Structures are given as structure tokens and as C-alpha cells.
Amino acid sequence: MAQAARLRYRHTARVTDDLLAPPIPVLTAPHDTPERRALQEQAREFAMRRVLPVADELDPRKGEIPRSLLDEMGELGYFGITVGTEYGGLGLGAFEYCMVAEELARAWMSVGSIIARAQGAGTNVADADRRAELLRRSARGAWIGAIALSEPEAGSDLAAVETRAVRDGDEFVITGRKRWTGNAKAADFIQVLVRTDDPEPGEKRSAGLATVVVEKPRDSFPAGLTGSPIDKIGYHGFVTWDLEFDGLRVPVSEQLGAGGEGFADAQRWLNIARVHTAARAVGLARAAVEDCIVYLQQRRQFEHPIGDFQAVRFTLATMAARVEQARSFYQHVAHRLDQGEPCEREAAMAKLVATEMAAEVTADGIQLHGGNGYTTEHQVERHWRDARLTTIFEGTSEIQKKIIADRLLPRSPLG
Incomplete structure (x- = not known):
């Protein structure tokens, strides 16, 4: 193999x-x-x-x-x-x-x-x-985890989480299903967003959510938890799981933060996660540019390296410029996060710009490779498969647009 x-x-x-x-x-x-x-x-x-x-x-x-x-x-x-x-x-x-x-x-x-x-x-x-x-x-890398937020009916809408954690003495008993949990079996722990209470009348739907840590042995699931691998077209390197919680017991002391703040904690974590996703997208797009620089000098047609042709050169130049633009943006937002600014809108913007750019630039990389780009003989197809996912996870591009628009233009009370 x-x-x-x-x-x-x-x-x-x-x-x-x-x-x-x-x-x-x-x-x-x-x-x-x-x-x-x-x-x-x-x-x-x-x-x-x-x-x-x-x-x-x-x-x-x-x-x-x-x-x-x-x-x-x-x-x-x-x-x-x-x-x-x-x-x-x-x-x-x-x-x-x-x-x-x-x-x-x-x-x-x-x-x-x-x-x-x-x-x-x-x-x-x-x-x-x-x-x-x-x-x-x-x-030191001895506490590598997995994050279980999404569910079959609660992906972008995390306030709709239904996985239950019912208190029984000094333990929570967790029942429910989580989806899109990368690295779950190999992890040292799984950080799970659960519902401990239903919202009271007039409260936000996110009320009653909490985050609980499930410590576990590497490469196995504890009693009360099973999983099925999700077969993806890309993003290989670790397995992504569909998890079933059936009476899994966890000490109450393993709840993170104050009670009832699970949703707010997830939202704060997502701000940095979205800038991190923007950075990963830039890395993938840069890979396409760098691979194309090498390939365009090696591949010859009409007695010239194809990198001599103006149409090809202009495409490469545009690809490179877009990568630099997205990098500058995500670094700016990361700097502001380090200054203590919340940057929810800006993090959404950085992710939107960088990930859409990466999907398009890596597709251009396949185009510049011609027929060879539509094979598995070159890395550029991997860059494209992985870049395509960045527009989906940590909130789809459409969710990022909603976050941005809602902070730029509040809805009318009559809307």
C-alpha cells in the first residue's frame, strides 16, 4: 500500500x-x-x-x-x-x-x-x-481531544442541541447522538455540548446547555458510548465519527465553566476556531500556488513551459494575490483577538473570505494542471478536496454571512 x-x-x-x-x-x-x-x-x-x-x-x-x-x-x-x-x-x-x-x-x-x-x-x-x-x-500533547457539538438536527443551530445530561448524584448520565466528531476514538477526551435543563418560558433556546468533558482511553470508547465512522471524500488524517451516547456516566465535576454557559462557551471558542479555519484555508490555497509554480515550469506544450503563456501567468498571479489578501486579513483579526477584542463579526468575515478564496484558488490549481489535475498523481486534488470543506465546517459560508449581516444591519422589529 x-x-x-x-x-x-x-x-x-x-x-x-x-x-x-x-x-x-x-x-x-x-x-x-x-x-x-x-x-x-x-x-x-x-x-x-x-x-x-x-x-x-x-x-x-x-x-x-x-x-x-x-x-x-x-x-x-x-x-x-x-x-x-x-x-x-x-x-x-x-x-x-x-x-x-x-x-x-x-x-x-x-x-x-x-x-x-x-x-x-x-x-x-x-x-x-x-x-x-x-x-x-x-x-505536551498528552491531552488531545475531540469536540462534539453538532447533532443530526443541530448543526448550524447549536441552540437546538438535544443530547441530554441528567444528574444522578455526583454523575451526569448522557444520552443522545452527536455527529461530525473528528478524532473521537483516538482522543484522550471528548468535549460534549449537552442539555441539562429545558429553557423556561421567555428564556433563549440556548438556556440549559452545558459542556461536559468525557475522559477516555485512547483508541477506544467507554461503556455507554459507541461510534460509526463517517466516510468522507477528504480531510483524511483522522476519522470523523457519528456518536451514540446511551447512559454514559460522567462525574459532575467534569462540567466546564459555570452551569448554563455551554452555549456561550461554544460561541467564544468558535471565534478563534473560525480564524484558525481561515489560516488553514490560506495554507491550502498557498499549497496550490506553490505546486503550480513548480508544475508550470515542468510541463511543456508547444515547445515551451506552459508557465510562459500569459493566460496561465495571469491566473497564477491572481491566485497568489488572493492568498496574500486573505492571509493579511486573518492575521489582523488574530491580532485583535489577542488584544482582547471579541471580533465576532471580523472572525466570521475572515473565515468567509479565506475559505471561499481557498475553494476557488485550489480549483484554479487543478485547472492549471489540466488533465493531470484531475488525477490522483498530483497533490493539487488533495488541496481542493480539503479546501472545499473549509467553507462548511465551523459554520458554513451562509452562516458567516448571517453573522456579518446581523451585526451590520439589525432586523426591523416588524420583520
Whole structure:
């Protein structure tokens, strides 16, 4: 199988070496610091030398990210970018988190995604000692989780969550179904959005939602939880699950934050998640541009490299310009998040712009590869499959437009 995978990407070894040559994306003031440049260069080197060959081998057969690669990422600190130094993390912000995610996603989007399953996720429990222990585990990559928000009837509408957590003494008994839970079986924990109470008359539909952490052994499900893999067309590297909770018992102490704030917690988390998605989308689009630069010099027609033809050159130039524009936008929003601004509208804008751009730019990359782009012999088809998903998860493009419009133009009371 490994030999077959290498044959499918028969240009990979040559391309990998060439792709270390393009300049590192520019960090403009006030974002440019020697520390950030060093982190960015390290992440690009790791992505191209270590992640890309693994992606080329495993993605064609829908393989999972190897534990050995996750361990290397843990040693580099990528699971604790936003975790405080007192817990062993890098103590950095959303800007650096997204910057590293872009570099990793350029090689394989699932690797740019898996770092979101740490960063102190699932650690906001009431007990201070327990919280400190989980933060230390998170920082070193020993507390990698899964996020269970969506349900068959509650995807974009999280206020409609029906999965129940009924208190029984010092435990919650969880019953219901979750969908689109990536990394669920391989994870150390699953962070589950549940309903503990029904809203009272006059309350918002989101009242009574809470977030509970289910700690579990890696590569198995605990009693009371089963799952079925969802067969995706892309976004390989970890398995996405449809989960069934049937009387799963969890200590009440594993509830995150104050009671009844589950929906608000999810919304706050989604702001950073959407900028993170924008960064991943930029990484995928940049991959298409960089792959095309190499391919357009190699592929010859009419006794010329096809990169000599003006129509092709103009397409490439437009692709590259759109990538730079989206990168500048997401970095600006990440910086504002680090300044403590809520940026709900701006995060939605960054995700909308970057993900739609990535879907179009990676499609242009297939076009520039011609018939070869519609094969599995080149990486550009993987970039397109993965980029297409970015317009859907963490809120579809239509949901982002709704968020933006609702903050720009409040609805009439009579509407």
C-alpha cells in the first residue's frame, strides 16, 4: 500500500525539495518579530520535511496521523502554543497559533487541525489541581481531544442541541447522538455540548446547555458510548465519527465553566476556531500556488513551459494575490483577538473570505494542471478536496454571512 501511495504522487520528492525555496510569507508591522519569524520558519521546515511525505503516503488510503508524528509535534510545543509557560506551554496567542496552523495545513490540513484539539481545551474544570494537571498534559500533547457539538438536527443551530445530561448524584448520565466528531476514538477526551435543563418560558433556546468533558482511553470508547465512522471524500488524517451516547456516566465535576454557559462557551471558542479555519484555508490555497509554480515550469506544450503563456501567468498571479489578501486579513483579526477584542463579526468575515478564496484558488490549481489535475498523481486534488470543506465546517459560508449581516444591519422589529 505504501508503494502504491508513493506512485500516485510520483512527483512528490522533487516538489518537496523545490517548495522549501519560496520565501517565507511576510509578516508586516506590527506583527513582524524575530521570534515569530523563527517559529514560522521552524513550522514550515517541519511541515515540508516531515508532514508532507506522511500526507502523500497516507491520504490516498485515508490513513490516520501516526502517533510518532503527534509526539514530534508535542516536542515542538505545537499542542501548547496558547497554554501558559507555567504549565509547559509556549505562552503565545491566537496569532502564533494560526500562523503555525497555516504552515502545517499547507502540507496536510488534518495536521493543521489536530493542534486545535489541545491548546488547553477541556481543562476549564472547577478543581484547580485537576485543571493544572490537564493544562500540563495539553501542552505536551498528552491531552488531545475531540469536540462534539453538532447533532443530526443541530448543526448550524447549536441552540437546538438535544443530547441530554441528567444528574444522578455526583454523575451526569448522557444520552443522545452527536455527529461530525473528528478524532473521537483516538482522543484522550471528548468535549460534549449537552442539555441539562429545558429553557423556561421567555428564556433563549440556548438556556440549559452545558459542556461536559468525557475522559477516555485512547483508541477506544467507554461503556455507554459507541461510534460509526463517517466516510468522507477528504480531510483524511483522522476519522470523523457519528456518536451514540446511551447512559454514559460522567462525574459532575467534569462540567466546564459555570452551569448554563455551554452555549456561550461554544460561541467564544468558535471565534478563534473560525480564524484558525481561515489560516488553514490560506495554507491550502498557498499549497496550490506553490505546486503550480513548480508544475508550470515542468510541463511543456508547444515547445515551451506552459508557465510562459500569459493566460496561465495571469491566473497564477491572481491566485497568489488572493492568498496574500486573505492571509493579511486573518492575521489582523488574530491580532485583535489577542488584544482582547471579541471580533465576532471580523472572525466570521475572515473565515468567509479565506475559505471561499481557498475553494476557488485550489480549483484554479487543478485547472492549471489540466488533465493531470484531475488525477490522483498530483497533490493539487488533495488541496481542493480539503479546501472545499473549509467553507462548511465551523459554520458554513451562509452562516458567516448571517453573522456579518446581523451585526451590520439589525432586523426591523416588524420583520
